[in-house]
Amino acid sequence: MPEFLHLLPPDEARKILFAALPDPQPASETIDTLHALGRVSAEDVRAPHPLPAFSRSAVDGYAVRSADTFGASESLPAYLTLVGDVPMGAAPAFVLQAGQAALIHTGGMLPDGADAVVMLEYTQPVEAGCAPIREIEVVRAAAFGENVISLGEDVAEGQVVLPRGCLIRPAEIGGLMALGLNSLRVAKKPRVAILSSGDEVVPPDAEPRPGQVRDVNSYSLSALVLQAGGEAVRYGILPDQLEAMQSAARRALEECDLVVLTAGSSASARDLTATAIQSLGEPGVLVHGVNVRPGKPTILGVCNGKAVIGLPGNPVSALVIAGLFVVPVVKHLLGLPPQRLRPSVTAQLTINVPSQAGREDWIAVRLLPEGDGWLAEPIFAKSNLIFSLAAADGLVRIPPDATGLSAGEMVQVEGVSV
């Protein structure tokens, strides 16, 4: 596949990958709304009834007929007869007639006949010695509908309140509960196969012999997949051997929605991965090598309609590159729109960071408070050990058209967890 060895910028590589992926057809399941945090709606949700379901007061005050308050002012108040209190949580037992007012609390149901609420501060009881108050002064006119939330004003019956493809956050859960929608159809979590390879790699519970190292990528990538809304399925550690890799990858492709392989770290192990992906199905390898650091030896492919991604074996490269390619595919499989929002923290770079023009670089930084703002201190680690990422607060992107960043420059730190 020598034609693929031309290095593409990450954005272009991602476009090629997505262009070859079919539109997502996420399988869906019904779950309790209460447990839907972080899931994605799989169908348009419509309001089964209007909200509010009755006209309510937006303030503490008196329900009135607005016409009765016309022209009312401090110097010429309107006098209204107090006919009762609106109880919270029940319909008023009376109908408001002309010249009448009723005490109402925020959220109380507007009595029939009333069409506005005058705030408490614009009224005054008319004292009548020891007798209960029977009359109020209104010192400001209320317009028709003032301080009232009318039936269906917020949500009309049948209105789509939650379109398909929305991430469920606390507000969505509250909104669904307001409508009595205690269950919800959500996209099933995409199954992401994770295959590690490398003759030197052993499981984390093994005691490595000289020359062996523990599997890191299977676990850091599983956590990343979980964080992105997917379900990780680990296929274990494969030897650097084409047949073993092919047969495990073939099974993974059948059982999962996305296949991720992490290659051994040597050049020959990486070529093996490319050969294995190419053999899995059409169209096969689409991108072999991305102009990014870390992560140059990334392989992107699509086989039988599913993405197959070969990540570099270096744990830092694997995690950074999975953020650039695996996470977007998981979101795509969930039916979420392309992820373009990148929340970040603005910080001032502490030192010069060189970069090669034409290559996109991602550097791990630590954030240090400085006055009201932040300093971004790059973490340089010779071998890109996973602990350099663990010590980092986030990543800074050096775009391909830059030849580095200068000390003192303001940068955007992405991927910051709070």
Add this chain to the structure above:
Amino acid sequence: MPEFLHLLPPDEARKILFAALPDPQPASETIDTLHALGRVSAEDVRAPHPLPAFSRSAVDGYAVRSADTFGASESLPAYLTLVGDVPMGAAPAFVLQAGQAALIHTGGMLPDGADAVVMLEYTQPVEAGCAPIREIEVVRAAAFGENVISLGEDVAEGQVVLPRGCLIRPAEIGGLMALGLNSLRVAKKPRVAILSSGDEVVPPDAEPRPGQVRDVNSYSLSALVLQAGGEAVRYGILPDQLEAMQSAARRALEECDLVVLTAGSSASARDLTATAIQSLGEPGVLVHGVNVRPGKPTILGVCNGKAVIGLPGNPVSALVIAGLFVVPVVKHLLGLPPQRLRPSVTAQLTINVPSQAGREDWIAVRLLPEGDGWLAEPIFAKSNLIFSLAAADGLVRIPPDATGLSAGEMVQVEGVSV
């Protein structure tokens, strides 16, 4: 408590609350590292052995004695005898002698006797007809230690690799696995009691009668607590009645680490909440009223060493204010350092937004793509219905010293989920 009715800015109110809270003593539990995503380390984790555990090659090339390559160049190469290949995942079976070289892959174990690796591209096999290659040319000198990651270079034995009070992300999980640390002591999830009140409020599975509304806050707040790393414990819906509220709150204070009450929406219901909190324990209510919109009637208290927070009943106010006060207390209880990082998306405001000087405002906005950037379009909803938040991508803060924001101004949109 009239002395508390002075409205404080949110930042000052939070300071008063935290000053009255004891230092967190999070209870801890041991869990599988694999399931630790989003948890918080409860003790310093030290490396049980150095990393790497043996000297490794950082490149594909030849292991050499650096002295043998001294002065080597294109015009005057060094000639070395090839004595073998370093197998991946095993210790080399030979010791490198002067004048010798051994083929080594990235991650391979450096043979005894070698002290550097020459990259493949700076070498050339010396062809000897059909015989296997026995000699290589080295055309560039290698310095001592070049392209080698020495034993313990990344992590020394006993080094703290994960201090207590760290959020566990995918990188931390990978790093712990690299060291064979398959389990981990983490802070127990703080238990957050959630009490709703309001005579008009019914459970979501009830069919509300005229004048009644479904409980929204118990569920949106539960989801927020879960998202923040806590465990929500719901105590149901209480009537607007002091005794009922006091007895439920007293039980909640005993059983949980933080108590959150959402008041009914009327002024009298809010006063009831303050009275109930004041009666729970010393010092009681610390802040009654915060100069913020939405959320002015917020109550902050500490009773017997635990935070007790009274949120406004309006679902939008409750959620926004919980983000400002409940989430920071949950993080504090987890042992996380004060949360000061606020990742955001920079966007251009579409319209003027007025604000009262002296008051902090939070406005919900929708983000719309515009060229390479984003527009922030405020969502105005008369009644602050929960669906106005569900339709929002995030919130924009208007600081207390501003009298509003102007159309075209660049703003920071916080709380954006991706």
